[in-house]
Amino acid sequence: MTTIDPTAAAASASTGSASALQKLSGNFDTFLQLLTTQLQNQDPTSPMDTNQFTQQLVEFSQVEQQISTNDNLKTLVSLAQGRGSADAVNYLGKTVTLTNGTGALTNGAASWTYSLDAAAASNTLTVSDSTGRIVYSSAGETTAGMHQFAWNGKDSSGNQLPDGAYTLTVTPAASDGSAISSAVASSGKVTQVDLSGSIPQLMIGSTEFPVSDVSAVASI
Numbered sequence: 001m002t003t004i005d006p007t008a009a010a011a012s013a014s015t016g017s018a019s020a021l022q023k024l025s026g027n028f029d030t031f032l033q034l035l036t037t038q039l040q041n042q043d044p045t046s047p048m049d050t051n052q053f054t055q056q057l058v059e060f061s062q063v064e065q066q067i068s069t070n071d072n073l074k075t076l077v078s079l080a081q082g083r084g085s086a087d088a089v090n091y092l093g094k095t096v097t098l099t100n101g102t103g104a105l106t107n108g109a110a111s112w113t114y115s116l117d118a119a120a121a122s123n124t125l126t127v128s129d130s131t132g133r134i135v136y137s138s139a140g141e142t143t144a145g146m147h148q149f150a151w152n153g154k155d156s157s158g159n160q161l162p163d164g165a166y167t168l169t170v171t172p173a174a175s176d177g178s179a180i181s182s183a184v185a186s187s188g189k190v191t192q193v194d195l196s197g198s199i200p201q202l203m204i205g206s207t208e209f210p211v212s213d214v215s216a217v218a219s220i
Helices: 007-015 017-040 050-087
Strands: 093-097 102-105 110-116 122-129 134-139 143-152 164-175 183-188 193-195 199-202 207-210 216-218
Touching: 102 110, 102 183, 102 207, 110 164, 143 164, 164 183, 164 207
Parallel strands: none
Antiparallel strands: 093 183, 093 216, 102 164, 110 143, 110 183, 122 134, 122 164, 193 199, 199 207
């Protein structure tokens, strides 16, 4: 018996469920025509084995279900993205906290809060740009507890750097040279939400941050 491969139709699902279903339907019609012709012309004394075309009918059904499942998943993803965009809009006008060390340099000013778990013999603060290049370095506070660091956006040579995302790294060390645990946070008011991409971006000044970077939200 001539066979039609039903799984070939599934390959077109990536270009759209409508195209995949159309190809599957065409393969199924051809399969039925071949099956009907063979049944009409089979030898009555030696009937054809039905197991083969029964298995193909099952395969056609499975492929059709898979295409339908893919279509439903696309719908769910679309709904989730829409919900994510709606949730992101709720950040407008609110102050968000970022705890990954990244902060926004806006109008030539940026600030961070950092903490030391214990007193340090030395502490180095470094600011890096979005490419990871260190643009500024200075000594930081060495006492245990919370500290503030305000940066005017100038590099170590005194050149004013453009507004954007910069990362503060705190490197405290004990008198014996061992590391001391530290944490860095920054905050800023969300002035705009960019929904043009697949993932909503929160705007603090002219700097974009993904919602996933936010660790806390304040209404003021």
